[in-house]
Amino acid sequence: MNSLPILKARNVHKQFADSSVLRGVHFELQAGQVHAVLGSNGAGKSVLMRIFSGILAPDHGQLLLDGKEHSFDDAGAARRAGIAMVHQELSLIPTMTVAENIFLTRWNDGWTRFVDEAAMMRAASALLARYHIELDPWQTVGALTRGQQQLLEIAKALSGKVRVLILDEPSANLTAAEVGLLYRTVKRLAAQGMAIIYITHRLRDVFEVCDQLSILRDGRIAHTLPVAATSAQAVLTLLTAQLSGASWPAVNVLADDAAPLLQLRQSDTQQAALSVRAGEIVGLSGSGASAMLEAIFGLQALHGYTLALSGKELHVRHPSEAIAHGLHLLPGDRRRAGLVLDLSVSENILLSLFDRLSSALLIDDARGQQIVTGLLRRLGLKTEDPGQQVRLLSGGHQQKVLMARALSTEGRILLLDEPGSGMDVQAQSVLWQIVRNYAAQGNAVLIASSDYAMLAALCDTCHLLADDGIGPPLAAATGQQALLRALHGTPCQP
Numbered sequence: 001m002n003s004l005p006i007l008k009a010r011n012v013h014k015q016f017a018d019s020s021v022l023r024g025v026h027f028e029l030q031a032g033q034v035h036a037v038l039g040s041n042g043a044g045k046s047v048l049m050r051i052f053s054g055i056l057a058p059d060h061g062q063l064l065l066d067g068k069e070h071s072f073d074d075a076g077a078a079r080r081a082g083i084a085m086v087h088q089e090l091s092l093i094p095t096m097t098v099a100e101n102i103f104l105t106r107w108n109d110g111w112t113r114f115v116d117e118a119a120m121m122r123a124a125s126a127l128l129a130r131y132h133i134e135l136d137p138w139q140t141v142g143a144l145t146r147g148q149q150q151l152l153e154i155a156k157a158l159s160g161k162v163r164v165l166i167l168d169e170p171s172a173n174l175t176a177a178e179v180g181l182l183y184r185t186v187k188r189l190a191a192q193g194m195a196i197i198y199i200t201h202r203l204r205d206v207f208e209v210c211d212q213l214s215i216l217r218d219g220r221i222a223h224t225l226p227v228a229a230t231s232a233q234a235v236l237t238l239l240t241a242q243l244s245g246a247s248w249p250a251v252n253v254l255a256d257d258a259a260p261l262l263q264l265r266q267s268d269t270q271q272a273a274l275s276v277r278a279g280e281i282v283g284l285s286g287s288g289a290s291a292m293l294e295a296i297f298g299l300q301a302l303h304g305y306t307l308a309l310s311g312k313e314l315h316v317r318h319p320s321e322a323i324a325h326g327l328h329l330l331p332g333d334r335r336r337a338g339l340v341l342d343l344s345v346s347e348n349i350l351l352s353l354f355d356r357l358s359s360a361l362l363i364d365d366a367r368g369q370q371i372v373t374g375l376l377r378r379l380g381l382k383t384e385d386p387g388q389q390v391r392l393l394s395g396g397h398q399q400k401v402l403m404a405r406a407l408s409t410e411g412r413i414l415l416l417d418e419p420g421s422g423m424d425v426q427a428q429s430v431l432w433q434i435v436r437n438y439a440a441q442g443n444a445v446l447i448a449s450s451d452y453a454m455l456a457a458l459c460d461t462c463h464l465l466a467d468d469g470i471g472p473p474l475a476a477a478t479g480q481q482a483l484l485r486a487l488h489g490t491p492c493q494p
């Protein structure tokens with residue numbers, strides 16, 4: 001595949017205020033290629049993609065399409081040239097149908113105010129069939145799963161004449177089954193000749209669907225190589241020289257007879273289905289795992305189970321009650337569920353501490369800043385200015401802000417929903433150490449995730465959640481490999 005690249009970047013530079021993000025990027029993309037772009041949080045992957053898709057203009061450098069230089073005034077110009085991007089954050093309208101969402105932006109350029117609904121449905125059906133995306137055009141988007149919504153975003157991006165499709169972390173926040181659907185769709189698109197840039201932090205994505213990979217570091221593409229010619233270990237080494245081989249502190253389950261800090265009991269039999277003792281990290285995987293965490297936290301009703309904290313049954317009807325009982329939830333979809341984008345890094349971290357830091361309406365600013373600085377240092381969050389708006393941080397750094405907030409509370413039970421989502425491998429390794437330390441101090445952690453490798457490496461016990469409820473504990477005592485096999489062996493996962 002060494003024909004003329006469909007898209008080429010030559011010496012692209014981009015700077016924001018004093019921060020030079022891209023410093024001479026050279027990049028080539030071929031038709032029919034799925035090209036992974038990797039790099040640590042804040043490396044500039046999204047900025048580069050926003051330049052490719054016309055949202056940002058480069059300070060210097062050229063973009064070439066089919067060998068001819070192009071400059072885009074806006075995203076519309078890039079789309080007309082055949083470049084479409086699916087962003088990390090979904091931009092769907094939940095109350096509208098699949099078809100309406102696909103053609104939403106087209107009403108401005110061609111569709112009149114009087115929409116021929118039947119024609120729109122036919123066009124949506126044809127588009128979905130063409131790309132083998134199994135969605136019902138009449139379905140209301142709010143009723144779709146996160147994975148189906150991700151596929152709909154891809155369908156929406158493909159509704160024009162697209163030759164280059166940019167996917168920014170498309171597998172983040174998807175269940176294992178949904179990730180399988182995504183992989184099949186991406187492979188089919190590439191087989192049809194589409195050129196795809198696939199930004200990800202998951203090595204599994206790279207080895208399942210990509211055929212080329214590039215690593216962005218220090219504002220440049222540091223490595224480009226065919227996926228077939230490398231291994232996961234080699235890529236990890238290229239991504240970071242500092243990975244210390246997953247050396248977490250030893251498991252430190254407190255050997256006492258005290259009741260588990262958190263327990264889910266079958267409502268009918270009162271038998272324990274899932275227990276997290278002080279010092280333990282327990283994983284929960286399968287469709288509905290995130291919803292189960294939300295139910296424990298009082299964000300939705302808990303069906304079929306009752307919650308017991310330190311042996312006492314409790315009906316949590318609201319997150320404020322959960323927090324009062326020492327629970328804290330790190331939500332999976334950081335933008336929608338957790339962060340106030342217009343507030344600063346400090347304000348976001350301290351949101352759950354305002355009660356404790358304020359007395360008689362006066363907020364202890366100095367104490368707050370002390371907490372923030374300490375947490376940011378522990379998490380390796382590179383921002384010189386905690387006063388910076390969270391909106392301007394990269395996705396992975398936003399996740400760290402949420403983690404810092406969770407750690408700032410004095411609760412003893414941490415509920416983590418897809419905690420590593422959007423974080424680079426090095427940041428994840430730091431995060432897992434923090435989680436391990438937190439548990440080792442006598443706290444309890446329950447993690448919902450579809451990342452089996454992480455669950456097997458980090459958890460003391462895992463449970464699979466299927467249609468018939470929470471499965472039996474899969475103990476890590478049998479070894480990580482056995483746990484990994486047990487997680488993969490479930491019939492409810494592909």
Ligand SMILES: Nc1ncnc2c1ncn2[C@@H]1O[C@H](COP(=O)(O)OP(=O)(O)OP(=O)(O)O)[C@@H](O)[C@H]1O
Nearest residue numbers: 016041042043044045046047392393394395396397
């Ligand atoms: N509009 C902006 N104004 C100021 N700084 C910005 C802006 N957009 C991005 N940045 C900065 O550029 C840097 C690169 O951000 P970018 O979102 O491209 O990172 P990334 O590689 O995609 O990271 P992640 O893996 O965490 O998503 C970050 O430090 C970010 O704060």
